[in-house]
Amino acid sequence: xxxxxxxxxxxxxxxxxxxxxxxxxxxxxxxxxxxxxxxxxxxxxxxxxxxxxxxxxxxxxxxxxxxxxxxxxxxxxxxxxxxxxxxxxxxxxxxxxxxxxxxxxxxxxxxxxxxxxxxxxxxxxxxxxxxxxxxxxxxxxxxxxxxxxxxxxxxxxxxxxxxxxxxxxxxxxxxxxxxxxxxxxxxxxxxxxxxxxxxxxxxxxxxxx
Numbered sequence: 400x401x402x403x404x405x406x407x408x409x410x411x412x413x414x415x416x417x418x419x420x421x422x423x424x425x426x427x428x429x430x431x432x433x434x435x436x437x438x439x440x441x442x443x444x445x446x447x448x449x450x451x452x453x454x455x456x457x458x459x460x461x462x463x464x465x466x467x468x469x470x471x472x473x474x475x476x477x478x479x480x481x482x483x484x485x486x487x488x489x490x491x492x493x494x495x496x497x498x499x500x501x502x503x504x505x506x507x508x509x510x511x512x513x514x515x516x517x518x519x520x521x522x523x524x525x526x527x528x529x530x531x532x533x534x535x536x537x538x539x540x541x542x543x544x545x546x547x548x549x550x551x552x553x554x555x556x557x558x559x560x561x562x563x564x565x566x567x568x569x570x571x572x573x574x575x576x577x578x579x580x581x582x583x584x585x586x587x588x589x590x591x592x593x594x595x596x597x598x599x600x601x602x603x604x605x606x607x608x
Contacts, residue, residue, distance in 0.1 A: 409528035419488040428484035465515035500554035
């Protein structure tokens with residue numbers, strides 16, 4: 400029996416981190432946030448996100464975010480195989496959606512953007528929190544980091560909905576607009592429960608191909 404890998408995705412300030420923390424507690428799971436700013440690569444990413452005078456080519460930024468995920472790949476698999484549940488706050492879909500929203504050169508190529516993440520463990524369930532931009536912009540702290548601008552977030556939302564395959568049973572798009580924290584948790588927990596992901600699994604770990 401192994402643990403389950405559950406991912407929460409969404410725009411900045413959509414409530415991902417709050418819900419990831421709540422679900423990790425409910426599932427007695429390890430909580431992992433990407434980017435992981437504590438690693439050597441994560442420290443570069445943190446500077447890139449908070450210091451607007453620190454510039455990187457878009458391609459380099461994309462590859463750094465992917466490398467940050469690879470820094471933790473082995474530990475993810477080991478924890479799952481040891482029977483530990485994992486809840487992740489952001490993962491490869493964020494990396495692709497945010498880069499795709501930038502446009503230009505390789506940034507227009509889904510295949511180029513997806514390529515560095517092939518071989519990473521695939522979540523058993525991805526929960527994408529969709530929310531109106533009006534509500535998003537009213538939330539505390541919005542605009543403090545590089546990507547927290549409404550016009551850009553609008554593009555990111557379009558890109559998320561483009562790359563998330565709604566026919567994939569491991570992906571759930573959840574409308575959380577106007578809902579309280581408890582109401583959002585209830586909707587997410589329902590998606591987890593109906594798939595049996597609140598119980599250990601004997602299925603093999605799958606990987607992005």
